[in-house]
Amino acid sequence: MAVTLLPLSSAGLTESGAAVISGGAGGAVVRRSVLPGGVRVLTESMPGQRSAAIGFWVGVGSRDEAGGQHGSTHFLEHLLFKGTSRRTALQIASAFDEVGGESNAATAKESTCYYARVLDTDLPMAIDVIADMVTSAVLDPDELEQERDVILEEIAMDGDDPTDVAHEKFVAAVMGEHPLGRPIGGTPEAIRAVARGSVWEHYRRHYRPETLVITAAGGLDHDTVCRLVSDALQASGWSLDADAQPVARRASAAAQITGRPGLEVHFRQVEQANVIVGCPAINATDDRRFVMSVLNSVLGAGMSSRLFQEIREKRGLVYSTYSFAASYADAGYFGMYAGCAPAKTAQVIGLLTAELEKLAADGITDVELAKAVGQLSGGVVLALEDTGSRMSRLGRAELVSGEFLDIDETLSRIRSVTAGQVCELARELAAAPRTVTVVGPFDEAETFGL
Known part of the structure; x- marks a missing residue:
């Protein structure tokens, strides 16, 4: 079955606020809700699973960086693990280690995802911690400078792999001036130059309720996930306007690529x-x-x-x-x-x-x-x-x-x-x-x- 995930707004949903998208083999059911603030939540309930995976997606990637902010998206991926107003970096890491869970993040050209996989009973903790990271990162100046060096080491490591270099150079050539041609992690020059203020501006501009998509799969209940998400976001201080709508998806009209053949x-x-x-x-x-x-x-x-x-x-x-x-x-x-x-x-x-x-x-x-x-x-x-x-x-x-x-x-x-x-x-x-x-x-x- 193919289902168009429309409307972007909450109109047309059931009384409980959830639209049933798909009922699959083995009893798996996919549901979707749009919460106040325009936050979208999609879940796939998988009966019999004792674990759950949760992801907080922000529809911003390296292609969305303005001049002077190149590399900021990947920089934020690192910095959101370095502490919030409620938790230190060690407390964030320990929260998952203590329950045998896994947590990580991935920056791409068009999105960023912070995710975890935990026992089903630990899903409330995972939602609370990741919501705290996404909404309340402090971007401590000292931590930022230390992480700047870490990212430069990561770029240097990739630069030592000729296969990675070949792929990066190929994409830059074939995409030309299109923002998709830029490296996800930024260049050493861009990382050295980007200021904390630029990273902070990038964070505040793109990490908002209407850009946030939360997906989860495993042993879970959709309505419970929605309640946990709402509670966590409200506790963070985010304003969840009941009339706010999600941001539109990216335009899909084919771009004119004038690369370097x-x-x-x-x-x-x-x-x-x-x-x-x-x-x-x-x-x-x-x-x-x-x-x-x-x-x-x-x-x-x-x-x-x-x-x-x-x-x-x-x-x-x-x-x-x-x-x-x-x-x-x-x-x-x-x-x-x-x-x-x-x-x-x-x-x-x-x-x-x-x-x-x-x-x-x-x-x-x-x-x-x-x-x-x-x-x-x-x-x-x-x-x-x-x-x-x-x-x-x-x-x-x-x-x-x-x-x-x-x-x-x-x-x-x-x-x-x-x-x-x-x-x-x-x-x-x-x-x-x-x-x-x-x-x-x-x-x-x-x-x-x-």
Whole structure:
């Protein structure tokens, strides 16, 4: 079943304030409420589960940072664990350690999520602690300066991984001036320069009731979660205006991407070349996103994929090769990666390109289509055995697409993909302006014959 998560307001809900979105196999039920202040709460009750996962989502990511605030979103992810007006950093950490729970956060390009997984009986504690972090962080100046150094170390660690560097440089090139091309964690220069006042302004502007989405899955009761959330937010001092409405979802009209097609070479003194070939692709609400998943499965997901079989198994040129795709509200990208001996770089670039062009020219076989459908279907079902995955699925549905797909509908859409649709999308990708990113021990004027 597919359900549009509309309206954004509380209109049209049941008397209890909760709309039943989906009733799934095994008695799992998905509900959604819009609380005063415009806070959205979505839960999936899973009978028999003794644990629960909870996530507090704010629809702000690295793409939303204003000038002088680059890196602030990721900075806040760190700082919200460093203390509130009610709790120290140690008390926040101890609250979860004492019950064997897990807590963490993730910053993305379009959202930030603070989440935890605990026993069902400890869910009230998790809601109270995370609500306190999200609403009442103090951003202590001394803690901020210390965490600035921690983030610089994190960036340096990523910079020492040539594969991470290749992906970051590729995204910057293919997205060009679009904010999605910026690194999530910011650059060392931006982190050193950003002032506490800028981070505080970013926090106060974006962390508000109408931007907050709370999702939970596991052994829980929807009405109880809503009550706990309301109590925690009111205790924090947030003003929950009964007439306030959630902020609108991001516009999904495709952006004009004017990236930097062609070859970019980045010097790193490493033993292996890291190569990515790709182009702009579809956005997150494009009807062809399931077609993209099948294409990606056939081309570069797993040991039976075309890239793995042709470049590693038949030719022995690489250890790792795969394809990938990422989609956002108004843009996306597709790429193919390989790591190889520097002397083989030109050959590997040619093979990556040839496999995409072969797919575009000849399409896929019925056997490949059936294998991809089976691989994706199994992956969907197995992933949703975990409460954390179900919690995350609710967050993405609310923030990105505005549509919730239950397992049966998801599997139906995967199985409805045709070989012709895959070939058509491959042709579009093969015809797009192509970006080639190489990270390795090369002079940056190297052309690899391109």
